[in-house]
Amino acid sequence: MTGAPEPFNAGEPALTGASGGTTTLVEGSTFCLSDGTGDIEPGTAHGLFFRDARVLSRWQLRLDGRAPHPLSVAHPEAFAARFVLRRPPGAGQADSTLLLVRERLVGDGMREVVTVENLGREATAVRLDLHVDADFADLFAVKEGRAVPGGADVTAAGRELLLRDRGDGARGLSVSATGDVTAVPGALSWQVVVPAGKRWSTEVAVQPTLAGRPVEPRFHRGERMEHTEPARKIMAWRAAxxxxxxxxxxxxxxxxxxxxxxxxxxxxxxxxxxxxxxxxxxxxxxxxxxxxxxxxxxxxxxxxxxxxxxxxxxxxxxxxxxxxxxxxxxxxxxxxxxxxxxxxxxxxxxxxxxxxxxxxxxxxxxxxxxxxxxxxxxxxxxxxxxxxxxxxxxxxxxxxxxxxxxxxxxxxxxxxxxxxxxxxxxxxxxxxxxxxxxxxxxxxxxxxxxxxxxxxxxxxxxxxxxxxxxxxxxxxxxxxxxxxxxxxxxxxxxxxxxxxxxxxxxxxxxxxxxxxxxxxxxxxxxxxxxxxxxxxxxxxxxxxxxxxxxxxxxxxxxxxxxxxxxxxxxxxxxxxxxxxxxxxxxxxxxxxxxxxxxxxxxxxxxxxxxxxxxxxxxxxSPPVPYPTSCSPQxxxxxxxxxxxxxxxxxxxxxxxxxxxxxxxxxxxxxxxxxxxxxxxxxxxxxxxxxxxxxxxxxxxxxxx
Missing domain, CATH: 1.50.10.10 (Glycosyltransferase)
Structure with missing residues (x-):
């Protein structure tokens, strides 16, 4: 790995979050760092990175204005993860009847399917807000803690967010979603009612742009994970x-x-x-x-x-x-x-x-x-x-x-x-x-x-x-x-x-x-x-x-x-x-x-x-982790x-x-x-x- 050139420190990896528990997804030149709930926290080294630039610096999902409680994270492949969460229990209650699942994959962009399942006996009203921002910071700047927030111009166009690098405009990003979504600068929102025993879901797609041209992602809307190009690449690699x-x-x-x-x-x-x-x-x-x-x-x-x-x-x-x-x-x-x-x-x-x-x-x-x-x-x-x-x-x-x-x-x-x-x-x-x-x-x-x-x-x-x-x-x-x-x-x-x-x-x-x-x-x-x-x-x-x-x-x-x-x-x-x-x-x-x-x-x-x-x-015993170790490496x-x-x-x-x-x-x-x-x-x-x-x-x- 690269060491520590001076005056820049491009060597040892940066700490990815104050509390650890970072989830890393990787596919080719795309990778995503988030916490155990799937959130990309602003002010940390989290982010969606594409071709050595951070194209997402904030990606926070809120359920009725609150952060969901994490239950588990599964990694079916290196490029995919499933975050299982729940709505925080109400005051004086120990349990929750609302399950939230975020299924994410990366590959020249990112796709996330958010599913809300009502396990209760009566319908429930839910508000979901996805807060989105980008700084388009260079990977080195993020790694060394030099990234400066506020590097994107953000506009809402119908059901889509458009983000553009404020520095030179060469890089950009679009974020779009299915369902009855409302887009305002910096957020996508849904207000839904989930009947008892039923599910509701939306699919959110993140597509980078380079030199004003959209980058073709390695997945399609509605496509099952095992049919996406990253999955086909892995299967071909295994077969060969x-x-x-x-x-x-x-x-x-x-x-x-x-x-x-x-x-x-x-x-x-x-x-x-x-x-x-x-x-x-x-x-x-x-x-x-x-x-x-x-x-x-x-x-x-x-x-x-x-x-x-x-x-x-x-x-x-x-x-x-x-x-x-x-x-x-x-x-x-x-x-x-x-x-x-x-x-x-x-x-x-x-x-x-x-x-x-x-x-x-x-x-x-x-x-x-x-x-x-x-x-x-x-x-x-x-x-x-x-x-x-x-x-x-x-x-x-x-x-x-x-x-x-x-x-x-x-x-x-x-x-x-x-x-x-x-x-x-x-x-x-x-x-x-x-x-x-x-x-x-x-x-x-x-x-x-x-x-x-x-x-x-x-x-x-x-x-x-x-x-x-x-x-x-x-x-x-x-x-x-x-x-x-x-x-x-x-x-x-x-x-x-x-x-x-x-x-x-x-x-x-x-x-x-x-x-x-x-x-x-x-x-x-x-x-x-x-x-x-x-x-x-x-x-x-x-x-x-x-x-x-x-x-x-x-x-x-x-x-x-x-x-x-x-x-x-x-x-x-x-x-x-x-x-x-x-x-x-x-x-x-x-x-x-x-x-x-x-x-x-x-x-x-x-x-x-x-x-x-x-x-x-x-x-x-077991061995003590090195706090900033790369994985997979x-x-x-x-x-x-x-x-x-x-x-x-x-x-x-x-x-x-x-x-x-x-x-x-x-x-x-x-x-x-x-x-x-x-x-x-x-x-x-x-x-x-x-x-x-x-x-x-x-x-x-x-x-x-």
Whole structure:
């Protein structure tokens, strides 16, 4: 996620409401934040957001002038919710006989069906008022608490409210309803009589406008939720995806939520042929993020290779071609984030911001992995120039001083101070807690660069360039040797999190080191020592791996990056441990981390959040939420898939017609099945339990 550029804080998510209980709906580039009654409260970070702008800042339903009492909230899908409420009981009464249900879905707009049911024995008169306002504030302004109320001109036209951005008029909104509705500026009202035992309902539609033109919503009036375009998209995604199930009901439920969330977080950009890519997460990152989207697509490969290819193609089209200090664009550099809001230029220097050190090598790694998983060779071939431009950036621009390592230092005071995945301003510090001084060379970025060199070497070999493959492997070997010399701390037993501007090791024990296991840059000797340190209680919480060891000076279990637990980070650590499964303690630690992470998922209702607090399980159980964590969040949602893939030892190589499976499944998982796993033209089924596996459906000539 994006960290904390100065002077703006576009990093950690804002608190969404004073009392918590925020309900988040998401579909593509549309998301809605409300309280547990369905209301969007003015003066908070609630709202309906479309293309990085808040198009609704107030949406409050009042029943006879009073707020209804909440009973429950249900989420049939990530883009839909049902709020069940009641009329407040009368004076001296304990019960109410009037039920109110709000059924909401989002998708390039919003639709809400409000139903009033009279459970009493006599007819009742009801007045409903829906208060509506918009400020058209940029997402960053809302997130940072800078939004100023009163940004819309509101008019009533018949049974419809029309809202227009007072700033430039480019954005607008219409709100219309069925039934005998009265529209006045700022509100829609109904006065109805509901007979005993009967229901009354109205349907309210919210439609954004851009440049004066209405945006076509992804639903129609009167359409059943399961027939809407968002529902059809989810069903198509599920039909095309591998079905992953397990005997363990918790794992199966978490995987079901993963599938649903990844479907809802996908954006199909019509300006780019409708290719899918996955947004980083709701509420604040519903857009393309280089690092987040690439890692999520990697984790989701067992479900669908097409999502990874769409992400790669979109990032290739936005790849840097020139040098621009405001956006930190450089030739070959892969995008950090894409924004469409009205303040994007002020916050990021432009709609495209490139301030990341790791997305560029991750791009090359994912391209080779797509090829291994059966992507169309011609599509992969078409992306090779982008991969070569990325490696040129790594060598020419990423390595700022020619020492063989990728460093970062922001080009202006507007950019991100830290440009790895821990990109908050205090995310990189030494064992005493002192902040690292740039330029900074992160250990995991070197690991990704190593993985990228090997990935491009394999592609070179596969596309008839053996000499190029040999040169790339030689570069990778040299990087691995120099990395071991510069980053390993023999007196500590872990890798320095970074080298600072003086090329001195930044000696904190962090989860970043585990990423070095994931790409294989760690030697067996170093990996064995690191595994022992990661297993210590100051790193392992019982619910996952801390981002920073409890023994370090900057440790704070309630921080964003200095002691919290990030599910994607723990999942990468598990995948790294299983790469070194031959070493003592690696599999046992992987089991503990994965089982703790799934226990955390169960505590959070089956959906892993972006992060949670890093308290020990012995001290706090269930895990303590981080108050501003994004949920659903792409790489957290995809993390269970990486766990399954890693424990299966699932390693396909379609061009070589090979499928390797070497399982080390936790006992409590029981049997894990992957049905309709697509590997190029092959469709197979994998079943495994413990250390045994069966593969069905492999074509003739394949090996396992």
């Amino acid at each position: 995806s591998t079905a992953v199930t397990a005997t363990d009901p918790v794992l199966t439920a978490v995987l079901r939520r993963t599938e649903s969330d990844l479907g809802a977080l996908q954006i199909h950009d019509p300006t780019r042929g409708g290719r899918p890519f996955v947004a980083a997460g709701a509420p604040w990152f519903m857009t393309l993020f280089g690092r987040d989207s690439l890692l999520t697509a990697w984790m989701a490969l067992p479900l669908d290779v097409g999502l990874a290819l769409g992400t790669l193609q979109t990032l290739a089209e936005t790849q840097g071609t020139r040098t621009d200090p405001l956006t930190e664009e450089e030739p070959g550099r892969v995008l950090h984030e894409l924004r469409l809001g009205p303040d994007s230029t002020a916050v990021l220097g432009g709609n495209h911001y490139f301030g990341t050190a790791d997305a560029t090598p991750l791009f090359v790694m994912l391209l080779a992995e797509c090829w291994r998983w059966g992507a169309d060779p011609e599509v992969v071939r078409a992306l090779l120039p982008a991969a070569d431009a990325a490696l040129t950036w790594v060598q020419r621009y990423g390595d700022r001083d020619g020492d063989g390592f990728v460093e970062y230092r922001r080009a202006t005071d507007r950019g991100l101070a830290n440009q790895g995945w821990k990109d908050s301003f205090d995310g990189v510090n030494d064992a005493s807690g002192r902040l690292a001084v740039p330029p900074i060379a992160l250990c995991e970025v070197q690991a990704y660069a190593y993985g990228a060199l090997l990935a491009r070497a394999e592609l070179a070999e596969g596309f008839d360039d053996p000499a190029g493959a040999a040169r790339l492997r030689a570069r990778a070997d040299e990087l691995r040797r120099r990395f071991a010399e510069a980053f390993w701390l023999p007196d500590r037993g872990w890798y320095a999190v970074a080298l600072d501007g003086r090329k001195q090791p930044v000696d904190a024990l962090t989860s970043n080191s585990a990423h070095c296991l994931w790409t294989g840059i760690a030697t067996d000797e170093h990996a064995g020592a690191l595994i022992r340190r990661l297993a210590d209680a100051d790193m392992e919480t019982g619910y996952g791996l801390r981002t920073l060891a409890a023994s370090m000076g900057a440790y704070n279990p309630m921080s964003y990056h200095n002691g919290s637990v990030w599910p994607h980070d723990t999942a990468i650590a598990v995948a790294g441990l299983l790469r070194y499964a031959h070493l003592p303690g690696a599999v046992d630690l992987a089991h503990r981390l994965a089982e703790g992470l799934l226990d955390a998922a169960a505590a959070f209702g089956g959906r892993l959040p972006e992060l949670f607090c890093g308290f020990s399980r012995d001290d706090f 792409a790489w957290a949602s995809a993390a269970p898939l990486l766990l399954v893939r890693a424990f299966l030892g699932l390693d396909p190589h379609v061009p070589r017609r090979r499928l390797a499976v070497s399982p080390h499944l936790p006992g409590r998982w029981g049997e894990v099945s992957l049905t309709d796993l697509r590997l190029g033209e092959a469709v197979v089924r994998v079943r495994a339990s413990g250390e045994r596996a069966e593969v069905e459906g492999l074509p003739d000539g394949w090996t396992t």
